[in-house]
Amino acid sequence: MPVQKIRVRFRMNGQEHEQEIPSNITLLELIRDELGLTGTKEGCEIGECGACTVLLDGKPVYACLILAPKVDGREVITIEGIGEEGKLHPLQEAFLTHGAVQCGFCTPGMLLSAKALLDKNSHPSREEIEEAISGNLCRCTGYLQIVNAIEAIRSGEKE
Amino acid sequence: MRSEFSYICPKSLKEALEILTDYGKRARVIAGGTDLMTEIREGKLEAELLVDITRVPELRFIREEGNQTSLGPLTTHAELVSSMPIMRGAPVLGRAAHSVGSVQIRNIGTIGGNIVNASPAADTTPALVVLGAQVVLERRGGERTLPITDLYLAPYRTVIKPQELVTKITFDKVSNGWSSSFIKLARRKALAIARMNVAVLAKMEGKRAKEVRISVGSSTPTPCRMEKAEALLKGTVPSAAIIEEASQAVAQEMVERSGVRSSTGYKRPAVQGLVKRALQEVLAINQ
Incomplete structure (x- = not known):
């Protein structure tokens, strides 16, 4: 058929x-x-x-x-x-600043999971961040830098 | 080679049931598709027509009707987790739904799919079993209602006919005086298929356990209650010793129902430990 x-x-x-x-x-x-x-x-x-x-x-x-x-x-x-031409989304900036990107393969998915979390909850706890990205595997970073990057956005930290 | 099929997306229950009646075995139903997509990719889905029911409005609801809660089969796991009627009236189901897959899976996978796919590792099934859930199956011109435990013939096989659709899942609320626990044993927290899971409900009357219901997933050929252990606990003043005895009875009943298998060596102590933890939690016995 x-x-x-x-x-x-x-x-x-x-x-x-x-x-x-x-x-x-x-x-x-x-x-x-x-x-x-x-x-x-x-x-x-x-x-x-x-x-x-x-x-x-x-x-x-x-x-x-x-x-x-x-x-x-x-x-x-x-x-x-996400982001605009020539201008990164704040989450992308935070990932770069915090060393949350290594090989980069998980990064697009990780960023979208993080964006979905922040869109509905602008002040997530660390546990909520960890849960939000628990469906995204990263084999490089050990997750710490990724959670730190998302946490930095939450607390409004720019650098 | 990927499965090939035509695709149709009915907009009403009537239309969906008409299609299923006309096509019978030549049609397969897809809802979230989290299980079906791997079948399609591997070329294992053998159907001429894939009937996508996700746009059938009659199948998407969470309602409280008197002492009962009823769910449309299209309710996603994420919707269960964020539903007040569920977290209030059936927290055991909310916890089970929360243990499914990951955020991405819970956003798509439905309770109806979890039921009809009949995986022995389905997380919501032991919760629905202890809740005594009834499942309504509709076909063109008729319907029947079955207790969830009567739905299953064997792993991945149910009594649901190709012309039938699950249209409603109902259960009594268990808020007043009931406590519940759901514990899942898996390789990791997220994205893991249950090696085993346990749902327990208990109702206390004073210091005595008036009623205790236990169901263990991934351990029996079809979902069921662990009646021997339940009988041991009923009417007792819970103690560490009785919980120990009941946990052993569950492990024994599992072996009786499933036979001794290569996995029995580790499953027996695992089920015993999980049931013990769940009972300690609901009966508030610390050890």
Whole structure:
């Protein structure tokens, strides 16, 4: 049986998209392969590593576990959608300042999990930060620098 | 080779049930998809049509009706965790939902999916078992209601027919005088599938345990209550010795139901320890 093509309309990073896509691809493939936005990383492909984390209607989800046709009528934010051209998002700045980026593979997902947390809770506790990023694996930093970076944003620290 | 299928997204319960009746075994239902997506990727999903029920408004609700709480199957684990009616009326379910996967999984995975996928390691199942949850299954022109324990035939197999959809999960509130515990044993805190999990509910009357309900996940072929241990505790004034005895009875019942397996050597002391901790918590016995 041939793969059915589905027409989906959705908003990504503030832009409207209308696209014909195969019924059986993932949101991750839609983002990376169909739209060419490769900031969202492909890691385990089974919803365990968090590298593909994006925001769907403001909530962090694993793009590798979302069937792409499900985005119809919804809003997606990827790492390309935070910050502005030539100006980093405060979280990105904090990650750099605190040495929270080493190999960088977990970073886009980690930033989006952190953004989702701060969007709904501007003063999270350290425990809340740890829980918010517990679905994102990092094999370099040991997490400490990442938690410190997010905590710095919380307390309004700039440097 | 990835599974290939057509995709449809019904906008009402009526439409969804029509489709399921027409297609029968040729259709599969998808909600959050956290389990199904790995099947699709591995080419194991054999269906002509994937029916996405996430836009069916009748399936998404949390309601309190008198002494009962009812849930739509599309309720996500995150919604359970942040729901006052759940945290107040069924905290054991809230804690179980909170132990599922990670933030990303809880935002997508649904309680209906957790039930119908019938994984023995499902975290919400032991909680629903001790709550005595009833599950409503609807098909075109009819419905039936089953206790959750009657839903399961074997790991990953249920009595749900291809034409049927879970449309509601109900249970009595357990707030007044009830206490509860949910403990999960896994390799790490987040993103871990339960090696074993325990849900316990207890109602005290004065110093006596009026009723105790225990269910252990990942340890029996199908979800059930541990009735022998429950009977041991019922009516007693809880003590460390009785809790010890009841924990041993649960381990014994697990072996009776599952048989001696290669994992029994470590599961027996593990289940005993988990049940003991859960009972100590709900019966407020410190050791």
